[in-house]
Amino acid sequence: MNQLKIGQYSVTWLRGGMLQLDGGAMFGVVPKPLWTKKYPSNELNQIPLRTDPLLIEGYGKRILVEAGIGVNRLTDKQKRNFGVLEESQVSESLAAKQLTPADIDMILMTHMHYDHANGLVAVSKGNALSPAFPNAEILVQAAEWEEMRNPNIRSRNTYWEENWRPIEQMVKTFDSEWEVLPGLTLYHTGGHSYGHAVFRLESEGEVMLHLADLLPTHAHLNPLWVMAYDDYPMTSIFAKQKWLEQAAEQQAWLSFYHDALYRAIKITPSGEIVSKIELAF
Numbered sequence: 149m150n151q152l153k154i155g156q157y158s159v160t161w162l163r164g165g166m167l168q169l170d171g172g173a174m175f176g177v178v179p180k181p182l183w184t185k186k187y188p189s190n191e192l193n194q195i196p197l198r199t200d201p202l203l204i205e206g207y208g209k210r211i212l213v214e215a216g217i218g219v220n221r222l223t224d225k226q227k228r229n230f231g232v233l234e235e236s237q238v239s240e241s242l243a244a245k246q247l248t249p250a251d252i253d254m255i256l257m258t259h260m261h262y263d264h265a266n267g268l269v270a271v272s273k274g275n276a277l278s279p280a281f282p283n284a285e286i287l288v289q290a291a292e293w294e295e296m297r298n299p300n301i302r303s304r305n306t307y308w309e310e311n312w313r314p315i316e317q318m319v320k321t322f323d324s325e326w327e328v329l330p331g332l333t334l335y336h337t338g339g340h341s342y343g344h345a346v347f348r349l350e351s352e353g354e355v356m357l358h359l360a361d362l363l364p365t366h367a368h369l370n371p372l373w374v375m376a377y378d379d380y381p382m383t384s385i386f387a388k389q390k391w392l393e394q395a396a397e398q399q400a401w402l403s404f405y406h407d408a409l410y411r412a413i414k415i416t417p418s419g420e421i422v423s424k425i426e427l428a429f
Contacts, residue, residue, distance in 0.1 A: 149241060150411045150428055152401065155331070155351025157206035159403070161411050162241035163429060164201045164216025164267060168194035168231025174364065176376045186367035188408075194231050196408040197365075198427070199263050201238060202358070203245075204349070207329050210247065212255045212281065213347070213358060214405050215267030222266070236267050238280075252281040256334060257288045258360035259344045260296040261306040264405070269314050277314045287328065289336050290321040292343025302379070303341070337362060337391075339384030340377065346391065348400075355400035356412070362388050364406040369419045392419070401425075 152159040171193050175183040180193075189195050202213040216236035226232075239249055257264065270280040288296070297316075299307040312319075327333045331350040338344055340361040349356040362384055364375065371389040378384045392415070395402050401412040407427070414423035 149244065150425055152356070152403075152412060152425065154349050154354045154356050154401070157204055157332070157349060157351050159349075159356065160203040160205070160241075160245065161427075162201045162203055162212075162216070163234075163237040164214070164405075165199040165218075165232070165236045166234040166408070167197045167199060167217065167263060168192075168233060169197055171195045173376045175368075176374050176378070176381070178373050183367060183373070187365055192231075195365075196233070197263075197406045198404075198408050199236075199267075200405060201267070202403060202405070203242075204332070206332075206351070209253045209329060210251055211328070211332075212252050212284070214258065214264045214360075215255060215280070217263055218266035218269065218271075218280070220271045221269065230263075238267060249281045250283050252284045254328065255281060255284045255286045256328065256347060257286060257292075258346060258358070258405075259292050259341045260288060260311065261341070261361075262308055262311065264360075265296075265308075265311045269311055277310055279315050279318060284318065286315055286319045287326065287334065288319055288321055289334070289343040289345045290323050291336075292341060292345070293319060293321050295342060337383070337387040339380050339387050340375070341379055346387075355395075355398045356403055357391060357395050357400045358403045358405075359388070359391055360405060362391070363402060363404070365404065366407055366410050366413055366421065366424075369415065369421075393417070 150161045171189045199217045204211040219235050269277050296307045325335045334347050346359045374381045374384045396417040403412045411425040413421045
């Protein structure tokens with residue numbers, strides 16, 4: 149498993165599953181001849197996308213970022229439509245660190261789309277649904293949580309009732325920002341969804357920025373390259389521009405949940421990748 153030290157914190161990528169989604173949707177209005185130079189695709193025009201949670205350990209806490217696509221949470225039709233190659237192995241990844249899902253103290257959710265939130269819920273015998281991480285507080289931006297429970301005609305396809313009903317008593321919400329632990333802060337950005345959030349981790353002069361679905365892969369570094377899935381694309385563009393400038397200025401690691409090639413990168417002000425951590429298990 150890939151690991152990264154950020155001062156007093158350690159970051160470990162867990163194995164949360166893998167999808168294949170349409171490259172055209174993932175790159176929006178960007179022409180295929182351009183994006184295919186930067187990211188692989190198959191004969192069906194699908195691109196590989198990990199759904200790997202980050203485990204942050206520090207100050208005596210174990211914090212999960214995102215939850216993976218879960219296990220037995222998708223029908224055969226959904227697996228086919230979403231190009232699922234692998235379901236979550238988060239429990240196995242935790243076991244490799246001598247941990248269990250019950251050891252997770254908090255879960256930071258950048259947003260609640262199915263590919264990030266399915267893993268919050270476990271399926272037991274008889275198809276009963278229950279919290280996958282029974283002792284965790286789940287932190288969600290307030291507008292995101294509201295839309296999760298009351299989706300509109302567009303968002304109801306990705307905000308599923310079975311992903312919030314079992315965990316609703318565990319959720320805590322924030323508005324604009326929330327310092328979870330010293331140097332670990334969530335920020336509301338909007339863009340990909342109205343309540344989309346990112347986080348910044350700083351300790352002992354080291355910085356990591358997790359832009360979630362504002363920057364799903366390293367191939368999306370151009371601020372104008374946003375997904376067709378984004379509900380508010382101009383908000384995504386302005387937010388990406390702001391946070392990528394900060395990443396370059398501070399030589400911060402940019403971490404990924406979806407990238408199938410890299411776990412994290414550092415960039416120059418012109419967007420050139422100067423350091424990278426390649427994906428490994």
